[in-house]
Amino acid sequence: MKKKQAIPYICIVFILSIFFYSCEDSTDTRITNSRTLGISSDMILIGSSLALGGHAGYLGTQTLHGALAYLNYVNDTGGIHGRKIRLVAYDDGYDPPRCVANTQRLIVQDKVFCLFGYVGTPTTVKIIPLVEDAKIPILGMFTGANALREPLKRYMINVRASYYQETGAAVKHLVEEIKLSKIAVFYQYDVYGFDGLKGTEIALKPYGLVPVATSSYIRGTLDVEEGLEKIMTKGAQAVVMIGTYEPCAKFIRLARLKGFSSVFYNVSFVGADELARILGQIDEQIIVTQVVPPPEASNIDKDLWGAREYIDLLKKYYPGDDPNFVSLEGYINAKVFVEGLKRAGRDLDREKFIDAIETIRQLDLGIANPLSFNSRDHQGLERVYFTYLKNGKFVWLDD
Structure with a gap:
């Protein structure tokens, strides 16, 4: 009697094993196919x-x-x-x-x-x-x-x-070569700006320094006036700028109109050529780190x-x-x-x-x-x- 009952049980186990094997095989096939998506013969x-x-x-x-x-x-x-x-x-x-x-x-x-x-x-x-x-x-x-x-x-x-490498190189240049110690940070208030701010703080730490001031603007706006005033009141010798070309250009131009003398440093994402176009023929202490060389230098x-x-x-x-x-x-x-x-x-x-x-x-x-x-x-x-x-x-x- 027990042997007869075992036969259906064995069949069920066999069928389930085939089912799960088929599912696993189907999953493997889908994964394999996904690896070649977007590729045709030509x-x-x-x-x-x-x-x-x-x-x-x-x-x-x-x-x-x-x-x-x-x-x-x-x-x-x-x-x-x-x-x-x-x-x-x-x-x-x-x-x-x-x-x-x-x-x-x-x-x-x-x-x-x-x-x-x-x-x-x-x-x-x-x-x-x-x-x-x-x-x-x-x-x-x-x-x-x-x-x-x-x-x-x-x-x-x-x-x-990385931005950590850019800000690290910039801080070294500002502190060791230009001999500045009062460095502020002006940044875009999002993950981009926070990344640049953190990189600057990390770079300043070995010199026993922290930013003398930090201020920000909201991405997509040109609301830089409040941030500029905050940095000016601290007498910053240099401003590390983590932003895009339009707000950074406005910050620099307003600073000059207000008689604020400082070194302005920007990371590569600012878009140096567009920043230069907006600023025009201003010949000031404006530095941008790049991750590629100036194209014209190839001459x-x-x-x-x-x-x-x-x-x-x-x-x-x-x-x-x-x-x-x-x-x-x-x-x-x-x-x-x-x-x-x-x-x-x-x-x-x-x-x-x-x-x-x-x-x-x-x-x-x-x-x-x-x-x-x-x-x-x-x-x-x-x-x-x-x-x-x-x-x-x-x-x-x-x-």
Whole structure:
């Protein structure tokens, strides 16, 4: 009797085991298929969300143009392993919710192979959970945010130096070389500004210093007057500025009108060329750290052959654009992306692409700054360049 009852029980166990095995196999298949999304026999589809208008529109537009100058060249010369690269870009206006919506659209509807060329800290940090959940690579973000670097995230590939490195180099220059000790911080009141503020505080600490004053403005506004007054009352000798070009330019111009004499230092995200355009021929103590060299320096420095190449291709594909720091960074990001595709080979998927990026060692991009990655470090470049405003243009402070 017991043997007869055991037969149905064994059958049920057998059927359930087949069911669960089938589910597991189906899950594995979906994961495998997701790794090759956006890849066809003749095309690789990638996507970007960045500001193409509004108060950060210059940064997004120039990042995109610089990247496309190189990607168009690659496509026109045969592509990568027989595939052309197509970039879909959506405008997020430097607004985090719009960036999240754009990213969901790129991943779910457009089914892109990877994300590329995002612009801004408050926007990019918001999509970290989406990137990790989808296991989709994102490369070449125009932001030095520490949250994209620590802890290490497998699918996030940073090319540029961080804001901590920029503010660290700037504080060292201000304290050790210019001999200043009263340093204030003016920052955008969001995760971008907080990152720059923290980086400055960390850099000041070894000298036994803290900011003599801190003040902020709201992203998307030009309300800098209150912040300026607060810093002026403390007699700051230098102001570390973590913002975008319009509010920072207004802050500097108002400071001069009020007779406030100070060194004004900005991180690279400010958009130096646009800052210079707004300020005009003001020849003041204005410093901007950069993560790429001045493009024009390639005319006198043979080691900057990559910058010269960028100028030539920008002229070919975007003849209306002047060479600038922002689009050069976009161009460099595109070169790194293509290098990863080359190394991954024809049998491409998302995991193989990340593995390929991690094999890059001391790659010469022609910017006097070799690029390296490994499985424990997903930031490729380390160098910080100094520029200062002279005759309406930011030039290389190479001494």
